[in-house]
Amino acid sequence: MTHWFTKGQVWQKYKLSVLLADLADKGKTLIQAAGFVYFVREYCIELSVCMGPSMLPTFNTRGDVLLLEHITTTFGHVRVGDVVLARSLQNPKQIVCKRVLGLEGDEVRVAPSTHLGEGRMVKVPRGHVWLQGDNTLNSTDSRHYGPVPYALIKGRAFLKVWPPHEVGLIRSYVPEPFGYQSSR
Template sequence: MRLLSHLKQWRAVATEAKHVSFAVAKFIGLIHLTESYLCSSTLLHGPSMLPTFNSSGDVVLAEHLSHRLGKVVPGDVVLVRSPDDPKKMVAKRVLGLEGDQVTFFDPNRIRKHNTTVVPKGHVWIQGDNTYASFDSRSYGPVPYGLIQGRVFFRVWPPDGFGSVDD
């Protein structure tokens, strides 16, 4: 009789553990979907986007729908998987979409001003700090598929809290 009582208790504990495990798994799945496909926070640091963002670091929110819907426009600040180092994410401003003619200043070349047409399926990205940014001027137009999100809101520091303007 006592054995039967212990078995019932263990079944109740196992059932409760199963329900809690499923709830935790659903919650983790929801977090993953939100972070990957809707909105995520990111720490941006470095001098390439001065004066828009601080070189010591800003926490921003990036949404992950616009680029999937083809709604990225020139002037948007986007998160891009680096063409040089796929483990690294960079934040740059979109200056041109496919078919756009882009004129840019290149301090490393004899001809300081160059013009190019952005090829199909690519974007032209540059940091706001022309002299301290490694961007499309160095590695050329970036495939649209490397865009991971569009930065739309600054969370930190408090004095910069608010929408990210063009």
């Protein structure tokens, strides 16, 4: 009787199949972990950086690292005073960090962007929000490009995690010179 394989060849094939099975199992685990990380980052929570002068004194110009949650925005529960990150209307590749000063149906008193003139009242249309930086003298926001579609909001910032000496919850409030009237 002739054997198709020698003992050494059978053992090599067995080792190879065990190795491939082990690789397939590890690959499956890696793909599942990557899918979980993607889900958490896109739909639950992520780290983000907010830098620039428009949100002074709330955030530093050099950049603060924030925890951003997506659940509030997904279910439409953003409130006036919340700090959100949104896709810029002027440059869709850019993300801006601003405070919500009006929701759909609200009337917002727009502070003038310069010291000239008085503020005006603007009604926020359906499906939009009014976003404005805390540093009104150095912020390009809804005063310049109008109400922002709600769908462009990426998430709500709720915790500052860097720099270490400023770690803490991000306060939700309406800055003083702004008027806000809800029609609800």
